[in-house]
Every structure is written in structure tokens, then in C-alpha cells.
Amino acid sequence: MKIGYARVSTDEQILDLQLDALKAAGCEVIHTDPGITGTAIVRPGLTQALAAVGQGDVLVVWRLDRLGRSLGFLIELIDRLGQQGTGFQSLSEAIDTTNAGGRLIFHMMGALAEFERSLIAERTREGMKAAKRRGRHVGRPHALTDEQVIFAKRALANGNETLSGVASVLGVDRSTLRRALRGRA
Template sequence: MKIGYARISTGDQSLDLQHDALIRAGCELLFEDSGVSGTATKRPGLDKALARLGSGDVLVVWRLDRLGRSQRHLIELVHQLGERQVGFISLTEAIDTTSPGGKLVFRLMGALAEYEHSMIRERVVAGIAAAKHRGKHIGRPRKLTPEQIEHARKVIEEGLQTPAGMAALLGVDHSTLWRALRAAKPPAPAVRGRQAAERRPMVAGVR
């Protein structure tokens, strides 16, 4: 059975586009998260979808960024599905792990993600070493720049570094980085309607 998952980050957006695409793809059951950010760790709708999937089923999403919090998280999820004999389809990117070609694409994505992780880690280490060589102070700065804050957010969201590890690299304590990230983050929109729901789409007049 094909099970669809849809997500929007704000109540101002509509799930209709994703629902229509998932139904056309043959999904018999839909789960959703409405008003849930892509970086959120709690997604009730996704949790229900993952719990409902069994061997031979296929999880379908409209686009890759609807599923994973980051590239690494996405790859881990799809790998876990594969271990459960569950397929994965992303309609926009035309990725289908139930086919040999689709499996190959995801293996390549995993290799590229690991390569990117290694390169970022090497650049961070090299940057610190170069700063020490030039005699620059790399201890606690009085204030983090907007560029540092945005870089820290991206690295943490991609799972490339823990908040504590990123704070250490920037020379600040954990609480300083946390306050800077919160201050720079726009207020989260109010959640409208159901946060997570299970729907059976209309298929050939059957609810």
C-alpha cells in the first residue's frame, strides 16, 4: 500500500497541492503535519505514518524537504525504511527506491552528504588552526556576528555539529549561542487547525 505524508510549516499555506499530488500517485492513506517547521523534531503526523508502514508498503512525499529535517536526517529515515522493507517515493524529484535506479540515487546522495560533512569539518578545523597561526584571538567574542549565527544555525540543523560543539568552535558558551540563535529566529507562526491528522482520500468515490 502507498501511504502519503504531507507537511506545511505555516497555517497560511495549503496542503491541497500536496494532497492532490499524493492521491494522483495512488496513495490510499494520507498523514499530515500542519504548521510544523521543517526543523521541528516533533511531527505527530509523520510518527503516525511511520508507525503505520509495514513490509511491502511505500511512503510517498510530494518533495524531499517535506520529510527530513536535514539532508542527513532524510537519508537516515530512508535507510531505516529500507531496513523495514518499506519503499520511498519523492514525486517532485522522481526518486523511487523500489527501483534499482532509485536505490542507486539514494546511495549517491548518502555518499555526497558524508563528503560534505567531512569537508565542513575540515574547513572548521583548518580555520581555527590558521587563526591560531596568525595570532588571532579565538576565545570568547563579546558578540556573535549575524553571519556566525546563521552559519551556526545551518551547521546545527544539518546535524554536522552539536550546539555545544558549535559553541566551543565559536569560543562562546552554550547559553550564549542559544540566546543568539533564539534572538535571531523570527517568531514561530501560530498553528492553525489540526496539527496532525489521518485522512483516507476519496478514491473512485470511496472514502
Template sequence: MKIGYARVSTEDQKLDLQIDALKKAGCVEIYSDHAVSGGSFNRPGLTKALDSLQGGDTLVVWRLDRLGRSLIHLVQLINELGTRDVHFQSLSELIDTASSGGRLVFHMMAALAEFVRSLISERTRAGMAAARRIGRHMGRKPILSDEELRSAAYAVSHQGAHLSDVAKRHGLAPRSLRRMIQARVHGK
């Protein structure tokens, strides 16, 4: 059985074009979300469509961007459908995972998504390494200055001050101050 899913992002957009195309493609049931962004995790129409699918069924969309928030999300969703023995069809892109050619196109898309994820990760690591080489600190700024941390550590270790009192004075949790002092002692 073919089950259709249609989505538009804003109130003034119409579902008619998508629904007509899904009916012509032979969809027996059509679920939709109106005025719901593709980036939204809460898409009740999509949830109902996915819940109604049985093994051997086909989920049909007018275009890929109607279904997935991103290429990565789309790949995950199609893989999940595949594990349930549910096929996927996109009318505009002519993808049909029930055919060997459709599966090939989809697997190429999945490989591209993985490649893009890998490139982003490599660029991020390279950028962080370059910043470290020129002495730029990565991450959040320290809560305490070096002088404040030195003073706090001295108060706890040499003056007998309670860790909780010193932490409170600096607006920190005692565990946080202990971690900062230990990191300073161990040169981290």
C-alpha cells in the first residue's frame, strides 16, 4: 500500500499540488502537516504516517525536502524504514527504494551525507588546531582569573579555609572549584 506525506511550512502555502501528485501516484492514505517547518521535531502528520506503515508499504513524498530536516536526517529516516521493510518513493527526484536503481541513488546520497559530516569534522579539528598554534584559547573563558584561582587555592591549602566557603565567595559550586584547583596543580 502507498502512503503519502505532504508538508508546507507556512499558513499561506497550500498542500493541493502535493496532494494531487500523491493521489496520481496511487497513495491510498495521505497524511500532512500544515504550517510546520521541516526543522521541527514535532510533526504530527509525519508521525501518523510513519506509525501507519507496515512491511511492504511505500512512503511517498512529492519532494525529498518535504520529509527530512537535513540530508543526514533523511538518510536516517529512510534507513529506519528499510529495517521495517518499508519502501520510499520521492516523486520529483524519481527515487524509489523498491527498485535497484532507486536504492543505488539513495545509497549514493547516504555516502555523500557521511562525506559531508566527515569534512565538517575535519575542518573543525583543523581550525581548532590552528587557533591553538597561535595561542588562542578554545572554549569558554575561565570563570576565575589566574590570580583569583591562585588566591583560592592558597586559602584552601595553606590558610585552612573551607572549600565551600571559598567557592561561595567566588559564586562557584565546591566541586567546580576543586576541579579548577586540581587542574591548576596538574598543569591542565
């Protein structure tokens, strides 16, 4: 069975074009999300469409961007459909995972998405290295300032305070203070 899904981002937009195309493609049931953006986490129509499709069914959309805005989300969703034996068809992009050519296009999209993720990770790592070379701290902010670490070292060196006592005064856990004493000032 072909099950359609249509979505428009605002209430002013009209679903008619998508509905006509999905009916012409042979969709027996069409679920809709009028006025919901593609990045929305909760989309009742999509949830209903995904619940309705099963082994041997095909989820049909007018265009890929009606299903979602993120390539990663699309790849994950279409892969999940394939694992449950459900096909996917996008009318405008001529993607049909029920045939070899459509699966090829889908896998190429997946490879491009993975490549994009790798490039982003690579740029992030390079940016972090550059920041470290410039002396910038990378990661979460330090829980204690340099002055607080110096205060803690002096208080502990004098023997007036315990590690737990100094940590309590500074408002941090003992393990946080211990790491700061080892790593800084």
C-alpha cells in the first residue's frame, strides 16, 4: 500500500499541490501536517504515517524537504524504513527505494551525508587545535579561577584546611578541586 505524507510550514500555505500529486501517485491514505515546520520534533501527521507503514508498504512524499530539512534526519528515517521492509518514494526527486536505481541514489545521498559529517568534524578538530595554539581554553569553562586554585593550594599547604573543607568553601566537589590542583597554577 502507498501511504502519503504532506506538510506545509505555515497555515497560509495550501496542501492541494502535494495532495494532488500523492493521489496521482496512487496513495490510498495521506497524512498531513499543515502549518508545521520541517525542523519540528513533534509532527503528528508524520508520526501517524510512520505508524501506518509496514512491511511491503511505501511511504510517498511530494518532495524530500516535506519529510525533513536535515539530510542526516532523512537518511536515518529512510534507512529505518528500509530495515522494516518499507519502501520510500519522493516524487519530485525521482527517488524510489523499491527499485535498484532508487536505492543507489539513496546510498549515494548517505555517502554524501557521511562525508559532510566527516568534514564538519575535521573542521571542528582543526579549529580546536588552532585555538589551543593561541592559548585559548577549549572545552567546558574551568570550575575554579586561577585565584581560587592559588587560595586552595595555600590553605592546604598551611595545614589549616582539609581538601573537603576547601572544596566546600569554594562550592565545588572534592574531585573538581583535586583536578584543578593537579592541572593549574
